[in-house]
Amino acid sequence: MSDESVISLRGVRAELGSRPVLRGIDLTVRRGEVVALLGANGSGKSTAVRTVIGQVPVTDGEIELFGTPRRRFRDWSRLGYVPQRTTAAGGVPATVTEVVSSGRLSRARFGVLRKADHEAVRRALGLVGMADRAKDSVNALSGGQHQRVLIARALASVPELLIMDEPMAGVDLASQKVLADTLREQVAAGTTVLLVLHELGPLEPLIDRAVVLRDGCVLHDGPPPKAVGQHALPGHDHVHPHAPADAEPVRTGLLS
Amino acid sequence: MEILNYAFMQRALLAAVLVGITAPAIGIYLVQRRQALMGDGIGHVAMTGVGLGFLLSWSPVWMATLVSVLGAVLMELIRWYGKTRGDIALAMLFYGGMAGGVMFINLAPGGSNANLTSYLFGSLSTVSESDVTAICVLAAFVVLVTVGLRRQLFAVSQDEEFARVTGLPVRVLNLLTAVTAAVTVTVAMRVVGLLLVSALMVVPVAAAQQLSRSFAATFAISVAIGVGVTLGGTVTSYYQDVPPGATIVLLTIGAFILLSLLATPLARRRARALAAAEHASDPAECKIPTAREPRDEVGV
Numbered sequence: 119m120s121d122e123s124v125i126s127l128r129g130v131r132a133e134l135g136s137r138p139v140l141r142g143i144d145l146t147v148r149r150g151e152v153v154a155l156l157g158a159n160g161s162g163k164s165t166a167v168r169t170v171i172g173q174v175p176v177t178d179g180e181i182e183l184f185g186t187p188r189r190r191f192r193d194w195s196r197l198g199y200v201p202q203r204t205t206a207a208g209g210v211p212a213t214v215t216e217v218v219s220s221g222r223l224s225r226a227r228f229g230v231l232r233k234a235d236h237e238a239v240r241r242a243l244g245l246v247g248m249a250d251r252a253k254d255s256v257n258a259l260s261g262g263q264h265q266r267v268l269i270a271r272a273l274a275s276v277p278e279l280l281i282m283d284e285p286m287a288g289v290d291l292a293s294q295k296v297l298a299d300t301l302r303e304q305v306a307a308g309t310t311v312l313l314v315l316h317e318l319g320p321l322e323p324l325i326d327r328a329v330v331l332r333d334g335c336v337l338h339d340g341p342p343p344k345a346v347g348q349h350a351l352p353g354h355d356h357v358h359p360h361a362p363a364d365a366e367p368v369r370t371g372l373l374s
Numbered sequence: 375m376e377i378l379n380y381a382f383m384q385r386a387l388l389a390a391v392l393v394g395i396t397a398p399a400i401g402i403y404l405v406q407r408r409q410a411l412m413g414d415g416i417g418h419v420a421m422t423g424v425g426l427g428f429l430l431s432w433s434p435v436w437m438a439t440l441v442s443v444l445g446a447v448l449m450e451l452i453r454w455y456g457k458t459r460g461d462i463a464l465a466m467l468f469y470g471g472m473a474g475g476v477m478f479i480n481l482a483p484g485g486s487n488a489n490l491t492s493y494l495f496g497s498l499s500t501v502s503e504s505d506v507t508a509i510c511v512l513a514a515f516v517v518l519v520t521v522g523l524r525r526q527l528f529a530v531s532q533d534e535e536f537a538r539v540t541g542l543p544v545r546v547l548n549l550l551t552a553v554t555a556a557v558t559v560t561v562a563m564r565v566v567g568l569l570l571v572s573a574l575m576v577v578p579v580a581a582a583q584q585l586s587r588s589f590a591a592t593f594a595i596s597v598a599i600g601v602g603v604t605l606g607g608t609v610t611s612y613y614q615d616v617p618p619g620a621t622i623v624l625l626t627i628g629a630f631i632l633l634s635l636l637a638t639p640l641a642r643r644r645a646r647a648l649a650a651a652e653h654a655s656d657p658a659e660c661k662i663p664t665a666r667e668p669r670d671e672v673g674v
Contacts, residue, residue, distance in 0.1 A: 168535075171535075171538065171539050172538060173535050173538060192541060194539060194540055194541035195540075195541075197539060199535075199536060199539040201533065201535045201536055203533075206533075208406045208407070208408075208531060208532040208533070209405045209406045209407065209408045209410070209531075210402055210405055210406040210579065210583065210589055210592050211583055211586055211587050211588060211589065211592055212528075212532065212588060212589040213587060213588040213589070216528070216588060216589050216590070217532065219525070220525070220528065220529035220532060220533070220536065220537070220540065221536075221540065223525060223526065223529055223537075223540045223541075223542060224539075224540040224541050226525075229523065229524075229525040229526045230525075231525070253587075253588075254587065255587035255588070258587075271536070275540070
């Protein structure tokens with residue numbers, strides 16, 4: 119791990135429909151780190167990563183990617199992104215290979231895919247254990263397989279930085295294990311990872327640092343909080359009603 | 375083939391084939407983005423262009439192209455900025471466009487709604503030499519965009535947020551899609567008419583989906599269906615004296631029904647083959663296991 123910062127947010131503020139969602143966030147992810155962004159629903163964790171990729175405009179503050187201000191950043195093949203989705207399908211049938219090939223466009227000139235690009239797509243599918251489904255329609259896949267396709271699409275450009283928004287949402291345990299293994303290999307190879315998570319779950323051993331958001335502010339930035347009591351039991355899963363935003367903060371057990 | 379001896383039929387067949395290629399070629403991206411009815415909206419807006427063409431004694435085809443391109447760009451802008459009640463804004467645009475067309479054509483000297491009819495429902499046999507030139511130029515543009523930029527348009531239509539992170543100029547590509555759709559509407563205007571244009575953009579794609587698993591195959595099959603029905607409809611209308619636009623649209627819907635019927639046993643066979651490949655060792659029936667396996671773990 120070096121001191122070179124891959125993602126840097128300083129005093130970032132953002133609004134969604136004139137409602138402030140981020141109220142001055144500082145967040146640095148250094149090369150080789152695996153950082154989890156945690157928080158309750160509506161805490162601004164998804165918005166934070168969406169400002170990093172430029173999907174949500176910032177009203178104040180600075181964002182840098184690989185040391186370049188985000189507005190001038192053009193080296194998109196260094197970044198792999200897994201958006202929060204439950205499906206990889208669109209309104210028209212598409213094969214797994216066709217969807218994953220989109221991830222290679224950041225390295226292809228004028229959208230022309232060469233032999234090396236097709237090779238990279240095959241490799242990415244192999245990494246998530248979907249090589250045998252390459253020619254199948256994404257419509258025929260299960261929820262966990264959709265997520266694996268989305269991750270393969272992000273890996274197709276062989277990125278140095280992976281940003282994943284709730285990659286474990288709606289994924290069965292078998293697929294969660296495949297995803298955790300894929301991520302472990304990426305981290306071992308030196309990839310920097312920023313993960314938005316609802317809870318640490320099976321990815322916990324991989325995580326170097328956790329940043330917890332509440333109401334658009336950073337509440338905690340440090341080692342991942344240890345689960346305590348019954349939360350520490352293997353296989354424990356948080357199933358709790360989502361409290362209204364102005365209610366008492368949800369005691370996730372992460373901070374106690 | 376006596377049908378080919380008439381110059382007006384040669385022009386009609388050429389125009390029909392070009393529409394059969396271009397309408398599904400851009401329509402597939404609209405369906406992929408779940409904006410299947412966008413072509414219909416543009417068709418309404420194009421009516422204002424036709425009306426203006428009559429009023430200003432301009433070529434209605436080129437005027438309709440201009441106005442529908444502006445309308446398509448406006449719709450795209452509404453999609454970006456007007457997140458609240460975008461559907462209402464679009465409805466205003468659609469019906470404003472239609473009302474504008476009726477208003478302008480009645481303001482034109484000697485103009486009446488009768489002039490509009492050939493644009494609303496198509497008038498293949500009155501396609502002139504200059505219409506054919508315009509249709510050829512516009513169709514070339516549509517093919518160039520939809521085939522040349524297929525990977526970029528696929529990525530943007532499949533997942534706009536992800537496409538942005540691959541560095542694609544998402545807004546430019548969205549505008550290009552809208553403009554191309556507008557151009558296609560005016561290409562198809564003389565053949566099937568503004569009110570039926572959207573059918574040729576959407577139904578061949580829906581029909582092709584019954585058979586295909588990949589985007590590439592859907593594209594190829596829907597263009598093949600498009601060419602088949604436009605040619606078939608034009609020839610039928612010549613021999614049976616029925617309106618070509620309506621014939622083409624009904625044939626397209628017929629193709630959809632036929633392929634849907636064919637696809638059901640095909641899909642069933644495919645699912646069986648897949649299941650057989652996946653669970654080669656599985657028993658044919660459900661069996662209550664004696665012990666829990668790790669894969670039964672649900673993590674509660």
